[in-house]
Amino acid sequence: MTSSPYKPVLTAQQLADFFVEAFPGQNSGAVQFVRVDPGVVELRQTPDETMLRPGGIVSGPTQMAIADRAAYAVILAHIGIVPMAVTSNLNMSFLRALPAKPFFAGAQLIKLGRRLATVDVRIWSDDPAILAAQSTVTYAIPAET
Amino acid sequence: MTSSPYKPVLTAQQLADFFVEAFPGQNSGAVQFVRVDPGVVELRQTPDETMLRPGGIVSGPTQMAIADRAAYAVILAHIGIVPMAVTSNLNMSFLRALPAKPFFAGAQLIKLGRRLATVDVRIWSDDPAILAAQSTVTYAIPAET
Amino acid sequence: MTSSPYKPVLTAQQLADFFVEAFPGQNSGAVQFVRVDPGVVELRQTPDETMLRPGGIVSGPTQMAIADRAAYAVILAHIGIVPMAVTSNLNMSFLRALPAKPFFAGAQLIKLGRRLATVDVRIWSDDPAILAAQSTVTYAIPAET
Amino acid sequence: MTSSPYKPVLTAQQLADFFVEAFPGQNSGAVQFVRVDPGVVELRQTPDETMLRPGGIVSGPTQMAIADRAAYAVILAHIGIVPMAVTSNLNMSFLRALPAKPFFAGAQLIKLGRRLATVDVRIWSDDPAILAAQSTVTYAIPAET
Numbered sequence: 001m002t003s004s005p006y007k008p009v010l011t012a013q014q015l016a017d018f019f020v021e022a023f024p025g026q027n028s029g030a031v032q033f034v035r036v037d038p039g040v041v042e043l044r045q046t047p048d049e050t051m052l053r054p055g056g057i058v059s060g061p062t063q064m065a066i067a068d069r070a071a072y073a074v075i076l077a078h079i080g081i082v083p084m085a086v087t088s089n090l091n092m093s094f095l096r097a098l099p100a101k102p103f104f105a106g107a108q109l110i111k112l113g114r115r116l117a118t119v120d121v122r123i124w125s126d127d128p129a130i131l132a133a134q135s136t137v138t139y140a141i142p143a144e145t
Numbered sequence: 146m147t148s149s150p151y152k153p154v155l156t157a158q159q160l161a162d163f164f165v166e167a168f169p170g171q172n173s174g175a176v177q178f179v180r181v182d183p184g185v186v187e188l189r190q191t192p193d194e195t196m197l198r199p200g201g202i203v204s205g206p207t208q209m210a211i212a213d214r215a216a217y218a219v220i221l222a223h224i225g226i227v228p229m230a231v232t233s234n235l236n237m238s239f240l241r242a243l244p245a246k247p248f249f250a251g252a253q254l255i256k257l258g259r260r261l262a263t264v265d266v267r268i269w270s271d272d273p274a275i276l277a278a279q280s281t282v283t284y285a286i287p288a289e290t
Numbered sequence: 291m292t293s294s295p296y297k298p299v300l301t302a303q304q305l306a307d308f309f310v311e312a313f314p315g316q317n318s319g320a321v322q323f324v325r326v327d328p329g330v331v332e333l334r335q336t337p338d339e340t341m342l343r344p345g346g347i348v349s350g351p352t353q354m355a356i357a358d359r360a361a362y363a364v365i366l367a368h369i370g371i372v373p374m375a376v377t378s379n380l381n382m383s384f385l386r387a388l389p390a391k392p393f394f395a396g397a398q399l400i401k402l403g404r405r406l407a408t409v410d411v412r413i414w415s416d417d418p419a420i421l422a423a424q425s426t427v428t429y430a431i432p433a434e435t
Numbered sequence: 436m437t438s439s440p441y442k443p444v445l446t447a448q449q450l451a452d453f454f455v456e457a458f459p460g461q462n463s464g465a466v467q468f469v470r471v472d473p474g475v476v477e478l479r480q481t482p483d484e485t486m487l488r489p490g491g492i493v494s495g496p497t498q499m500a501i502a503d504r505a506a507y508a509v510i511l512a513h514i515g516i517v518p519m520a521v522t523s524n525l526n527m528s529f530l531r532a533l534p535a536k537p538f539f540a541g542a543q544l545i546k547l548g549r550r551l552a553t554v555d556v557r558i559w560s561d562d563p564a565i566l567a568a569q570s571t572v573t574y575a576i577p578a579e580t
Contacts, residue, residue, distance in 0.1 A: 003564070004564070005564060005565075022198070022199050023195075023198070024194075025193070025194040025195035025196075025197070026195055048170070049169075049170040050168075050170035050171055051170075052170070053167070053168070054167050054228035054229060055228070055229055055231075060213050060231070060232040060235065061206065061209060061210035061213050061214075064206055064209045064210070064213070064235065065206035065209070065210070068205050068206050068209070069206075083199035083200070084199060084200055086200075086205070086239065086242075087205040087239050088238070088239050088406070088428075089236070089237065089238050089239065089379050089428065089528075090205065090209065090235075090236070090237050090239075091234070091235070091236040091237075091381060091526040091571065092234065092235050092236075093233070093234050093524075093545075093546075093553050093571055093573060094231065094232050094233050094234065094235075095545065095546040095548075095553055096546070097231075110528075110530065110557075110566055110569055111528075111530040111531070111566060113530075115405075116378070116430075118528050118530055118569065120555075120569065122545075129438070129439070129440060130440075131545055131546060134545055134553065134555065134571060136526060136528055136569060136571060138378075138379065138528060140406075148419070149419070150419055150420070233551070233573075234383075234524050234573065236381040236426060236526060238379075238400075238401075238408050238426055238428060240400065240401040240403075240408055241401070255383075255385065255412075255421055255424050256383075256385040256386070256421060258385075260550075261523070261575075263383050263385055263424065265410075265424065267400075274293070274294070274295060275295075276400055276401060279400050279408065279410065279426060281381065281383055281424060281426060283383060283523075283524065285551075312488070312489050313485075313488070314484075315483070315484040315485035315486075315487070316485055338460070339459075339460040340458075340460035340461055341460075342460070343457070343458070344457050344518035344519060345518070345519055345521075350503050350521070350522040350525065351496065351499055351500035351503050351504075354496055354499045354500070354503075354525065355496035355499070355500070358495050358496050358499075359496075373489035373490070374489060374490055376490075376495070376529065376532075377495040377529050378528070378529050379526070379527065379528050379529065380495065380499065380525075380526070380527050380529075381524070381525070381526040381527075382524065382525050382526075383523070383524050384521065384522050384523055384524065384525075387521075
């Protein structure tokens, strides 16, 4: 692995505070920022019952929501608070059932451009080599004013 | 447009009942089945405050959740209640901001195979020619036992 | 179906001429522009032996190449010759084997923005209701200078 | 990085021989297998003039073709020669222009199931931390007979 060309400008606490404020209706306490490193943010989510689907496993939309959140977080971590960054594309491959217990989402910047940023997000339960899902997420970053 | 080679086997009411039962923790009343036709299901969702993002618009995860739901619904509408059908891939392109008011998701079967089904889902607010998002969703259908 | 909000500014012949000139190394004669309508371009490709894969069917890369070409064509058809428009994302779902004979790619603009354009491309052999593949392609359009 | 749970069963030479035989019409000599390791295959491609697009850069279809090829190769490397494995989905994000000189495609297995295999492919020119493209590719593996 080569070292990341990126440097975070926000801490995990600053990111957590932003999400609580930006998404007031959501139970943001269920998501913890466990790691903010160059080019990388890692989240840990404790699913509640509304996040499950038939089979008693974590639903696909729950996984897509955390992937989108993790991508947003890793971008803001490196450019600062730019709330109007918006998802332009998200692709997710679901690989294995994700059991109903806390799970992780690791987001890695693969390109941070001025207008578009692309992030690789991986979701796992216990072992980051045994993935439940992989997602590639592109955000559009608004032009500075 | 050519006519659909598919025929639904469930009614809108049967689909609605299944979703209420299968996702007990969710406010399924916010989603209505407005159309079930050969190869097609159309949903109407009234967003609540937890579904918004900075800018006061409907969040990406909310749109992905309804796209996944609409794809699941159009597949079950044509093969009957098979709860363990699971998403294997979802790709979504976000095209325009979706204002905070009721919106539509139209799902069209583009291939219903024995093991995989692929669905085109489009999301709009007022005019189906002015799309907020397009999604292609693939479900894996479990082998019969 | 609602009518398209888009109007082409180039003819099939002008598009064909552009592609011959822009891709001098390729056998552009194997691709014909069979339709240019509001929001839509349709191509017909005759595959040669280098485009086949084990099983004697048209290869995936051949289908992705024509999808990318069709998307580029429908965008240029509506904004004029802007060679430096570049693909920013392509997603393709392969649905059925595509036999080794002439096939069609139909591209429909689903959003033509100033900076990004998104196109739905479908590939079929004989019947446009029996698809071999579906692709969603996003192009980045360079800022005017 | 955690170690790969996968073990190759073919060598680079065996893979190269298979591709020459399976794709007789193509100039397979332009693609070299530079690495076959647990869970990973790396290819090096020397583009010719037919692989360029306006701007004198490597075309998108050329990058998609090598990504598809690299995904096929890393799967066969781990399950043996199963020619009828076929692509079921390919998603590619184009991140930067790829100059007209030899470039690399690194494919990593992210899930090798019995029926579906998913591969992360990255393309770069000089530095694997400066990506030109990222692709997630899913192959369907035929049932054993």
